[in-house]
Amino acid sequence: MRIGIDIGGTFTDFVFFDEQTGQFETFKTLSTPNKPEEAVLFGLTTKSLTEKPYLVHGSTVATNALLERKGAITALITTAGFRDILEIGRQNRPDIYNLSSHRPPALVPPALRFGLSERVDHLGQIVQPLDLSELDTLLEQLQQANVSAVAISFLFSFLYPEHENKVANRLRQAGFFVSASNEILPEFREYERCSTTTVNAYVSPIMDRYLAQLEQKSGAADFRVMQSNGGSIRASQARREAVRCVLSGPAGGVVGAKYIAQKAGSSQLITFDMGGTSTDVSLCDGDIQITTEGEIGGLPIRIPIIDIHTVGAGGGSIAYVDAGGALRVGPESAGANPGPICYNQGGTQPTVTDANLILGRLPANQFLGGQMSLNQAATKIAMEQLARQANLTPPPGLSLAQSAAAGIITIANAHMERALRVISVQRGYDPREFTLVSFGGAGGLHAAELARVLNIPKLLIPPHASTLSAFGMLTADVIKDYVRTVMLTGETSYAELADRMEQLVNQGRIEVLAEGVPENDIHLEPLLDMRYQGQSYELMIPLDEQFLSSFHTTHEHTYGYSEPTMPVEIVNIRLRVLGYLPPPPLPEAEFTSIDGLLKPFDRKFTILSNQRVETPFFHGADIRPGQQILGPAVVVHPDTTIFIGVGDLLKMDKYRNLFISINRAVRQ
Numbered sequence: 001m002r003i004g005i006d007i008g009g010t011f012t013d014f015v016f017f018d019e020q021t022g023q024f025e026t027f028k029t030l031s032t033p034n035k036p037e038e039a040v041l042f043g044l045t046t047k048s049l050t051e052k053p054y055l056v057h058g059s060t061v062a063t064n065a066l067l068e069r070k071g072a073i074t075a076l077i078t079t080a081g082f083r084d085i086l087e088i089g090r091q092n093r094p095d096i097y098n099l100s101s102h103r104p105p106a107l108v109p110p111a112l113r114f115g116l117s118e119r120v121d122h123l124g125q126i127v128q129p130l131d132l133s134e135l136d137t138l139l140e141q142l143q144q145a146n147v148s149a150v151a152i153s154f155l156f157s158f159l160y161p162e163h164e165n166k167v168a169n170r171l172r173q174a175g176f177f178v179s180a181s182n183e184i185l186p187e188f189r190e191y192e193r194c195s196t197t198t199v200n201a202y203v204s205p206i207m208d209r210y211l212a213q214l215e216q217k218s219g220a221a222d223f224r225v226m227q228s229n230g231g232s233i234r235a236s237q238a239r240r241e242a243v244r245c246v247l248s249g250p251a252g253g254v255v256g257a258k259y260i261a262q263k264a265g266s267s268q269l270i271t272f273d274m275g276g277t278s279t280d281v282s283l284c285d286g287d288i289q290i291t292t293e294g295e296i297g298g299l300p301i302r303i304p305i306i307d308i309h310t311v312g313a314g315g316g317s318i319a320y321v322d323a324g325g326a327l328r329v330g331p332e333s334a335g336a337n338p339g340p341i342c343y344n345q346g347g348t349q350p351t352v353t354d355a356n357l358i359l360g361r362l363p364a365n366q367f368l369g370g371q372m373s374l375n376q377a378a379t380k381i382a383m384e385q386l387a388r389q390a391n392l393t394p395p396p397g398l399s400l401a402q403s404a405a406a407g408i409i410t411i412a413n414a415h416m417e418r419a420l421r422v423i424s425v426q427r428g429y430d431p432r433e434f435t436l437v438s439f440g441g442a443g444g445l446h447a448a449e450l451a452r453v454l455n456i457p458k459l460l461i462p463p464h465a466s467t468l469s470a471f472g473m474l475t476a477d478v479i480k481d482y483v484r485t486v487m488l489t490g491e492t493s494y495a496e497l498a499d500r501m502e503q504l505v506n507q508g509r510i511e512v513l514a515e516g517v518p519e520n521d522i523h524l525e526p527l528l529d530m531r532y533q534g535q536s537y538e539l540m541i542p543l544d545e546q547f548l549s550s551f552h553t554t555h556e557h558t559y560g561y562s563e564p565t566m567p568v569e570i571v572n573i574r575l576r577v578l579g580y581l582p583p584p585p586l587p588e589a590e591f592t593s594i595d596g597l598l599k600p601f602d603r604k605f606t607i608l609s610n611q612r613v614e615t616p617f618f619h620g621a622d623i624r625p626g627q628q629i630l631g632p633a634v635v636v637h638p639d640t641t642i643f644i645g646v647g648d649l650l651k652m653d654k655y656r657n658l659f660i661s662i663n664r665a666v667r668q
Contacts, residue, residue, distance in 0.1 A: 001047075002019065002055075003017075003053050003054070003055045003220075004017075004056050004057075004058075004252070004470035004472070005043070005055065005056070005057045005473070006058045006249050006252055006253075006467070006469040006473065007036050007040070007060050008249065008277065008441075008469075009275065009276050009278065009316070009333060010277060010314070010333075010339065010441070011028045011029065011031055011276060011441060012030070012040060012043060013028050013466065013467040013469065014026065014029075014043045014044075014046075015464070015467050015470040015471045015473075015474060019584075022584075022585065024464070024584070026464050026467045026470075027043055027046055027047075027467075028441075028467065028639050029042055030337075031335075032336070033335060037213055037214050040218070041214070044218055052219055052220060054220070054221060055218060055220040055223050055224065056225070056226060056474060057211075057214070057223070057225050057226065057248075057473070058245075058249040058252045059225065059226075059245065059249070060248075060249060061203075061206060062206065062246050063246045063296065065206045066199060066246065066296055066297055070206070071202035072148045072177070072201070072202060072203075073112075073146055073147050073149070074108050074112065074148075074198065074202045075113070075114065075147045076108045076198055077115075078113070078115055078153050078154060078155075079116065079119060079154050079155045080115035080117050082115060083113040084110070085153075085190060085191055086108060086191075086194060086195065087106050088191070089191055089195075104297060104298035104299065107198050108198060108202075112145060116131065116134050116138075117130070117131040118130040118131070118154060118163050119155065124156060135167065135171075139170075139174055147176065149177040149179065149202065149205050150179070151179045151181075151194070151197045151201035152168055152171075152178065152181065153193055153198070155190060157180075157186075158182060158186040158484070159485070164182050165180065168183075179197050179200040180197070181194065184196060185303060186483060187483050187485045187572050188485040188487075188571070188572075192300045195299055195302075199296070199299055199301055200241060200243035203243065203246070204240060204241065204243070206242070207245070208240075211223075211238060211239050225238035226248035226249070226473045227248060227251065227479065228244060228245060228246055228303070228305035229244070229251070229304045229481055230251050230288055230306050230476060230479060231478055231479020232478060232479075232581075233478065233480070234515060243301060244303055246296055247294070247306065247308060249469050250273060250282075250308045250310070250469070252471075252472035253280065253440070253469035253472055254271050254282045254284070254288055254308065255476050256468045256472020257269065257271040257437040257439060257462075258271075259472065260437070260460075260462045263586055264655060264657050266437075267286050268435065269283075270282070270283050270284075270423070270424060270435070272420065272437065272438045272439070272440075272450065273468075273469065274314060274315070274416070274443035274446060275441055276314045276315045276316040276333065276335065276336070276353075276441060277312075277333040278311065278333075279310070279415075279416050279440075281311075281416075281419045281420050281422075282306060282308045282309070282423060283307070283427070285429065288306055291306075291307040309423050311330075311416060311419040312330040312332070312333070313329065313330050313352070313412050313415040314330075315352050315353040316333040316335055316351050316352070317330035317333050317334075317412060318333060319355070319404075320349065320386075321386065325390065325391065326390070327386075327392075327408070328411070330412070333351075334349060334351050340353040340354050341354050342354050342357050342362075342364075342375050342376065342378070343374070343375075344374075344375040344378070348382065350379070350382045350404070354382065354408075355383070355409050355412075356409070357374055357379055358376075358379060358401050358402055359402065359406065360604055361606055362641055363602070363604075363636055364376050379401075383401035383405055384400045386404045387401065387403055388400070392404055395610045398610060406607060406610060412446070413446055413449055413450060413453075416450055417450055417453055417454065420454055428557070428558070428560075432456065434456060435456070435458045435459070435460050436450070436451045436459045437460045437461075437462075438461050439461070439465040439468035440465065440469075440640075441466045443461075443465060443640070444461055444465060444640050444641055445643045447461065448631075448644045448645050448648055448660060448662060451662045455664055457662055458660070459658075459659070459662060460659055461657065461658040461660070462655075463620075463655070463656040463657065465637075466637070466640040474583065474584050475584070476581070477579055478515045478579030478581060480511055480577045481577075482507060482574065482575040482576075483572050483574045484572065485572050486500060486571070486572065487571060488569070488570040489567065489569065489570070490570060494544070494545045494547065497573065498543070501543065504573065504575040505524060505575060508524065508575055509577070512579040517580070517581070521579060521580040523580065524575065525542070525575070525578065527540050527575070527576060528540070528543050528547055528573060529541075529570070529573075529574065530568055530570055530571065531569050531571060532568060533566065533567040533568065533569050538571050539554050540574065543573070551568060552564050589624070589654055589656055590654075591624070591626040591654065592627055598622065598627050598629060600617050601619055603615065603617065604617060606632065608645065613646075615633060615634055616629075617633075617634045617635075618634070619635075620635050620637040623635070624652065625654050625656065626651075627651075627652060628651050629644070630647070630650075631644035631646055631648035632644065632645055632648075633650070647665070648660050648661065648663050649661045
């Protein structure tokens with residue numbers, strides 16, 4: 001039994017795949033934010049397992065510890081004179097016109113930042129030897145301050161790591177968790193390297209305790225954790241390098257979406273993952289896009305991660321009236337506890353999910369396959385109160401509650417549309433050339449309208465869209481990334497670069513083989529970080545004999561120009577090692593020979609373009625490949641609901657994916 005598990009802000013999702021029968025099962029349970037392992041262990045008890053399972057887990061534990069500043073008590077040791085590097089950071093500011101702008105506070109307070117006497121120059125040569133005797137006093141200070149984790153980041157340690165390694169050995173012998181920058185991120189840019197190393201030290205002890213407990217109680221034969229780069233690693237590595245897993249859940253969704261879309265014949269896709277707390281979007285132009293310029297909570301994290309843009313808009317996003325009397329939605333979420341008002345779990349503030357219920361797009365007695373009955377009466381009262389606070393005047397034919405709900409949906413869609421434009425239009429991609437792949441529990445209610453306003457012609461919704469992130473974890477390969485700063489000219493020969501890459505190749509092969517991947521299933525992707533001399537940012541270019549011309553071409557595509565006569569710098573060499581794991585095969589269904597319209601199980605009035613429109617409701621399980629549905633319509637699955645507008649045409653393929661051709665002539 002293979003099991004994929006994704007902890008979200010509202011629900012924890014499970015996908016069970018039985019290798020003997022080839023059958024999939026999905027399960028959702030409310031998350032337990034204070035003790036996330038409780039939801040995981042409860043979900044595992046719902047399935048009778050005869051053997052120890054293969055388990056892949058995507059967790060928000062590291063992310064939440066970082067965002068909520070609830071990580072381990074951490075100290076920083078760096079080169080003397082540079083102890084305030086985390087405080088100084090960079091000059092660039094996200095809000096350059098905000099006179100009251102503030103940086104997020106450093107993870108390590110000034111009292112726990114220490115400098116040791118040592119110095120290495122930019123060539124990796126020792127200028128001042130390390131004085132280890134200073135550590136004796138420092139160890140006492142760390143113990144008195146109840147420090148449990150230490151980040152070590154010396155200047156130019158990526159060229160000469162011995163000083164860091166000596167300090168790390170002493171600290172580990174004393175019982176501290178240690179994160180050394182030459183082990184986490186051996187590349188230049190001292191602030192980003194120090195920040196990434198500190199984040200790892202801050203969240204790893206939390207992740208270590210969580211995974212150790214879960215690994216023991218789950219009884220898994222092979223326990224793996226999803227990384228932010230789209231691959232999985234053994235839990236033992238994730239416990240040491242938790243920084244690699246801060247975006248593991250959203251990464252699983254992108255990997256799963258790519259796998260399903262390619263099976264269905266689509267290679268250019270925009271992924272749209274709308275959950276209960278946030279919405280994550282990404283673009284795949286033939287392959288998943290990777291970036292090394294990630295940021296979480298205002299803190300740079302330079303490890304390779306899937307290029308995902310996140311906004312605080314989800315099914316649980318709370319609607320409110322601001323001080324100026326305007327209606328707002330998010331980013332605060334009702335989460336799993338207390339949740340939306342309609343969940344009847346104690347929520348009192350209206351959310352996006354409540355708005356969809358009031359607009360008739362959620363069947364109150366069919367939610368979660370009928371396991372949860374939605375409280376429409378309490379939701380209506382709260383919506384009416386919100387409408388009065390916002391001084392809304394309902395259009396003809398709509399109630400006060402419906403006018404507030406329509407406003408909430410409009411605002412939430414605007415937030416998500418902006419996110420989709422960031423990763424497409426603002427980066428030079430035409431959305432009309434892509435397919436929108438929608439998943440997440442709330443995605444199906446909003447995807448068709450978002451595709452319409454962005455002129456995306458086709459929408460794909462997988463059969464188990466609500467749990468696609470958990471499914472994606474089962475399709476993920478083993479992926480490990482390695483980097484070394486080299487600072488070479490663009491005239492460097494391919495042969496010399498290949499020689500310098502050899503050390504990374506040997507390390508990568510050994511470590512991926514240790515993950516249980518056969519030699520023949522290991523694939524190497526050598527890369528270069530390149531830039532024109534004088535630039536501050538690099539482009540990632542495949543290392544082959546045409547790497548220089550590839551750089552100019554990529555620069556032209558990315559920035560709109562290239563300068564082939566300008567000198568080029570090779571900043572870093574990178575290696576991406578993929579260990580292919582066989583993904584679970586997708587079940588295929590036979591096409592039906594039944595023509596004509598599918599019979600709905602119900603007809604209700606929904607609000608569309610500020611009008612009441614009679615809308616048929618269909619059970620997703622009743623639709624067969626080859627059948628069509630013309631919108632408006634609502635398709636109800638046990639774990640998600642799909643709303644399609646007037647003139648949209650739904651078809652099902654052999655994998656039970658729903659393809660929806662968008663009617664772009666009418667704004668709805």
